[in-house]
Amino acid sequence: MTLDQTKPGQTFLIRSIDDPAARLAAIRFGIAEGSLAACQAVLPGGPVVVRKGKQEMALGRSLAHRITVELVEV
Amino acid sequence: MPQAHCHSTTASVDLPSQAAKVVLVGNPNVGKSAVFHALTGIYVEVSNYPGTTVDISSGRMGDMGIFDTPGVYGVSAFNEEERVARDMILEADIVVNVVDAAHLSRDLFLTLQLIDMGFPMVVALNLMDEARANGLQIDVAKLSEELGVEVIPTVAVRGEGIAELRAAIGRARRGRPTPEVAGRLPGDLPPAAGVLWLEDDPGTCARIGREGPGLREEIYRARRRRADEIAERVISETVAGASFSTRLGRLALHPLGGLVLLAAFLLAMYQVLGVWVAQDVVGITEGIWMGEYYVPWMTDLVGRLIPVESFLGQVLVGEFGLLTMTVAYLVGLLLPLVLGFYLFLALAEDSGYLPRVAVLVDRLMNMVGLNGRAIIPTILGFGCVTMATVTTRLMGTQRERTIATFLLSLAIPCSAQLAVITVMLVPLGPAYLFTFIGVLLLVYGVAGVVLNRILPGESSDLLIDLPPLRLPRIKNVLQKTYLKTKSFVAEAWIFFVIGSLLISVMDQTGVLAALANGLAPITEGWLGLPRQAAQAFIMGFVRRDFGAAGLFDLALNHHQTLVAVLTITLFTPCIASIMIILKERGRRQGAIIWLADIVLAILLGGLFHRIFFW
Numbered sequence: 001m002t003l004d005q006t007k008p009g010q011t012f013l014i015r016s017i018d019d020p021a022a023r024l025a026a027i028r029f030g031i032a033e034g035s036l037a038a039c040q041a042v043l044p045g046g047p048v049v050v051r052k053g054k055q056e057m058a059l060g061r062s063l064a065h066r067i068t069v070e071l072v073e074v
Numbered sequence: 075m076p077q078a079h080c081h082s083t084t085a086s087v088d089l090p091s092q093a094a095k096v097v098l099v100g101n102p103n104v105g106k107s108a109v110f111h112a113l114t115g116i117y118v119e120v121s122n123y124p125g126t127t128v129d130i131s132s133g134r135m136g137d138m139g140i141f142d143t144p145g146v147y148g149v150s151a152f153n154e155e156e157r158v159a160r161d162m163i164l165e166a167d168i169v170v171n172v173v174d175a176a177h178l179s180r181d182l183f184l185t186l187q188l189i190d191m192g193f194p195m196v197v198a199l200n201l202m203d204e205a206r207a208n209g210l211q212i213d214v215a216k217l218s219e220e221l222g223v224e225v226i227p228t229v230a231v232r233g234e235g236i237a238e239l240r241a242a243i244g245r246a247r248r249g250r251p252t253p254e255v256a257g258r259l260p261g262d263l264p265p266a267a268g269v270l271w272l273e274d275d276p277g278t279c280a281r282i283g284r285e286g287p288g289l290r291e292e293i294y295r296a297r298r299r300r301a302d303e304i305a306e307r308v309i310s311e312t313v314a315g316a317s318f319s320t321r322l323g324r325l326a327l328h329p330l331g332g333l334v335l336l337a338a339f340l341l342a343m344y345q346v347l348g349v350w351v352a353q354d355v356v357g358i359t360e361g362i363w364m365g366e367y368y369v370p371w372m373t374d375l376v377g378r379l380i381p382v383e384s385f386l387g388q389v390l391v392g393e394f395g396l397l398t399m400t401v402a403y404l405v406g407l408l409l410p411l412v413l414g415f416y417l418f419l420a421l422a423e424d425s426g427y428l429p430r431v432a433v434l435v436d437r438l439m440n441m442v443g444l445n446g447r448a449i450i451p452t453i454l455g456f457g458c459v460t461m462a463t464v465t466t467r468l469m470g471t472q473r474e475r476t477i478a479t480f481l482l483s484l485a486i487p488c489s490a491q492l493a494v495i496t497v498m499l500v501p502l503g504p505a506y507l508f509t510f511i512g513v514l515l516l517v518y519g520v521a522g523v524v525l526n527r528i529l530p531g532e533s534s535d536l537l538i539d540l541p542p543l544r545l546p547r548i549k550n551v552l553q554k555t556y557l558k559t560k561s562f563v564a565e566a567w568i569f570f571v572i573g574s575l576l577i578s579v580m581d582q583t584g585v586l587a588a589l590a591n592g593l594a595p596i597t598e599g600w601l602g603l604p605r606q607a608a609q610a611f612i613m614g615f616v617r618r619d620f621g622a623a624g625l626f627d628l629a630l631n632h633h634q635t636l637v638a639v640l641t642i643t644l645f646t647p648c649i650a651s652i653m654i655i656l657k658e659r660g661r662r663q664g665a666i667i668w669l670a671d672i673v674l675a676i677l678l679g680g681l682f683h684r685i686f687f688w
Contacts, residue, residue: 020291022537027294028147029539030180035302041327046437047446047536049327053305054208055177056323058433060445060536 001071003048004064006039012069019066022059029057036072094138096243097162099188100172101181102145103426103541105200107131107550108230109172110142113240120557128158129557135240138168147180147539148294149187149270151277154467160277163188164266168246169195170239175205175212175227176542179305186297189221189249190256192265196242197225198235204542207317210309217308222250231547254296258289323543326430336434339427343418347457351414352493360406368406369398385582394578394616400570404563408458411489413559415457419450420554424546429538436536442522443477443529445470445536451478455486459618460569460651461562462486463658470534477525477533479659480667483647484674485518487618494622495639502632505688513640517678573616573649586612600680603638604628610638611645618648633686641679646671 006012014035017023023033030052031037040051048064050057059067098113100106111118114133123130131142143162144155151157163169169188173181188195197217205212218225224242228235251265259268263282270278273293274286325331373382373391380387391398422428428450436446448469455462459482466475466482487495499507526533580586590608597607610624625638646652646668656664 019535022535024291024294025147025152025537027291027298028180028183029537030177030183030298030302032295032298034299041324041329043327043332043433043437044329047433049433049540053177053179054210054320054542055180056540058327058429058436058446058536058538058540060436060440062440063535063537 001069002065003039003050003059003067003069004042004061006042006048006069006071008039008041010071011036011038011074012071015068015070017067019063022063022066026057030055031057094167095165096135096138096140096168096170097166098140098142098170098172099149099159099163099184100145100200101147101174101177101184102539104145104172104174104177104181105230106145106172107142108547109170109198109200109228109236109239110140111549112230112233112236113170114140120553123158123162128155129561130158130162135243138243141166146184148184149191149275150273151275157277160270160275163191163193166193168243169193170198170243170246171195172198172200172230175199175202176208176210178205178212178309179302180539182301182304183294183297185221186252186301187269189223190251190265190297191269192248192251194246194248195223196239196246197221197223198230198239199225199227200230202227202234203229203232204317204544208320209312211312213308213310217304220250220304220307223247252293252297252300255293258287319543323426323430323540326427326543327433327540332430332434336431339422339431343453347411347414347418347489348492348496351410352489355410355414356407356493359410360402364402364406369402372397372401388582389575389578392578392581394574394581396571396574396578400574404567404570407490409559409563412458412461412562413555415454415461415489416555416558416562417551419454420551420558421546424544424551424554426541426543429540430543432536432538433540440533441526442481442519443526443533444474444522445534447536447538448474448478451482452486455482455488456492457489458562459483459486459488459647460654463651463654464562466658471531473529473531474533476529476659476663477522479655480525480670481518481522483651483655483667484521484644484671485514487514487643488648491618491622491643494626495643498622498626498635498639502635506632506636509636509686509688510640510643513682514643517644517674521674569650569653572653576649577613577616580612596676600676600683601637601641602680602683603630603634607638611642614642614645614648615652616649618642618645633683633688636686636688637679637683640682641675644671644675644678646675 014031014033014037016033017026035052037050037052039048040056041049047058047060050059098106098110110131113135118131118133120129120131128144133140141162143159146156146159149160149163151160171185171188173185185197199214214225214227224245226235226239226242228239255269258272259265263271267278271282271286273290274288279286326335376387376391382391390396432446432449435449439446439448451462451465454465462482463479466478469475469478499510586609589612590605593608594605597603598605606628613624622642625642630638652668655667
């Protein structure tokens with residue numbers, strides 16, 4: 001599934017980020033392919049807020065759609 | 075304060091040329107400037123980094139020079155601030171890396187990059203109090219061992235750990251580089267340049283005349299892996315609780331709670347800037363200080379030397395006088411508004427709220443081809459379109475900058491103009507006010523959607539780090555406000571001088587009156603306004619509120635007022651804005667934007683005249 005389909009509270013593994021510039025920026029923020037993160041909030045039709053540890057970041061909807069994730073149980 | 079414009083690549087305090095350069099580096103919002111001020115004390119110099127809009131601070135500690143850099147997530151060249159930080163880092167003798175203890179794994183990416191670059195360094199593990207409040211415990215000794223450099227826990231705003239940090243700077247040493255990087259470094263380059271070359275940094279590749287190996291992503295990944303591993307080994311969570319600021323931060327992004335909070339924020343902003351500054355403060359500064367004291371005094375002074383009615387007298391102290399109107403406008407009207415706006419912006423920025431506003435409005439901004447970050451220039455535009463146009467530099471692509479600049483120049487009235495318009499519309503009743511707001515929103519939306527359709531390319535997506543919400547430090551906020559206001563005035567004053575000079579000459583030579591007559595078919599025929607309205611529009615070229623004020627003096631009925639006010643809002647931005655638009659967007663595109671504003675304003679104005687029956 002893609003990141004924009006996740007629901008608040010779900011934890012997932014990031015499989016791929018289909019956007020070279022966003023991939024580099026995300027690595028520096030702390031999320032890379034292979035990272036474990038959680039969906040913090042989804043604004044209706046808008047960005048997805050992702051949390052990793054204590055850190056939160058927001059990704060625009062269409063970018064979130066280009067990120068493949070895999071849900072994991074915690 | 076004197077501006078330090080020196081020719082070396084780093085702005086500087088007066089230092090002996092051999093003095094060690096200590097450069098502070100850290101992610102945004104990690105309290106870097108608090109560490110800087112704690113280390114340097116009160117003797118600090120702030121200057122504009124040569125050739126950029128980025129302000130940097132420098133000071134001294136003993137015989138060493140200390141330099142603060144813009145907050146960055148890594149050493150690279152993704153935007154202007156990063157380029158400045160990169161160039162300053164490359165000149166460092168010692169690096170002090172300020173790290174947010176509560177966001178260690180994110181920050182360690184930069185730490186490891188700096189270590190890979192071979193700088194002797196010390197890590198200031200700042201915001202230890204916030205980490206504790208979030209239930210995080212950090213094994214400092216272990217972190218230091220992993221990195222191979224000293225790690226000093228600090229709470230810089232309270233001065234905790236600063237003495238230890240100061241002592242540790244003298245013992246700065248090189249750390250343990252990431253194996254994937256160290257193994258690949260070319261032997262013929264110094265490590266710092268070598269690392270940047272390995273990461274395909276365009277500036278470095280160009281400087282050494284060698285193409286990069288295309289390894290950036292691989293190296294970034296290796297470093298991210300190592301950062302995460304180190305963070306995992308040294309952090310233990312004592313309680314899983316979320317602090318108050320974390321919960322408030324989440325409320326700010328709640329679909330419903332977020333909107334309530336945003337409404338409260340906008341209302342507070344309107345109250346402070348729209349009511350208090352734009353009316354009360356400006357009433358004193360422009361109305362009394364300038365209008366009652368300064369302008370009569372200056373007119374009298376000039377009148378003693380030359381006749382006020384002469385050509386020169388009119389240029390200096392006449393209706394559009396260089397020494398009267400220009401000064402009164404800049405100091406009495408613009409300065410308080412710009413100051414107020416920057417103060418608000420600094421508060422919103424330092425509290426961490428602004429990025430959350432960007433998230434809330436991202437969806438709406440997407441429709442006009444922008445992302446949520448574009449809300450910053452838009453908010454600024456209601457203060458001053460000129461300064462807002464400059465801040466479009468923070469946007470990801472040229473496409474977004476074009477859209478944002480055009481929308482700002484077309485549909486965002488600046489505070490000076492809003493003040494006059496409010497006075498004109500409010501007595502007519504709420505229907506007129508709401509029509510005004512509704513029409514502007516509609517024009518903004520439709521123009522944005524159309525541009526988004528016709529402009530080639532794609533806009534960048536929102537991708538931002540959300541800093542924790544915290545109480546801003548007053549000292550920081552005031553300093554930021556002062557610096558931004560200063561550089562705005564420094565950049566803008568010349569345009570006001572040119573503008574008033576131009577209109578003065580047009581007025582004196584009769585060109586202004588001739589134009590008003592020549593334009594009668596448009597004003598009378600198409601817009602349904604009196605012929606004299608043309609003069610207001612011509613004045614609108616110089617300053618937008620001035621144009622609106624020109625309408626104020628005409629006897630207009632309700633319908634005419636609405637049409638006139640809408641047309642003048644959509645009409646050309648002031649001369650200072652036009653100059654900045656030409657400078658930022660280039661002559662060709664700038665001219666198109668300007669012409670489009672004028673044509674659209676007149677076209678739509680006539681349509682409004684025919685559509686509105688109220």
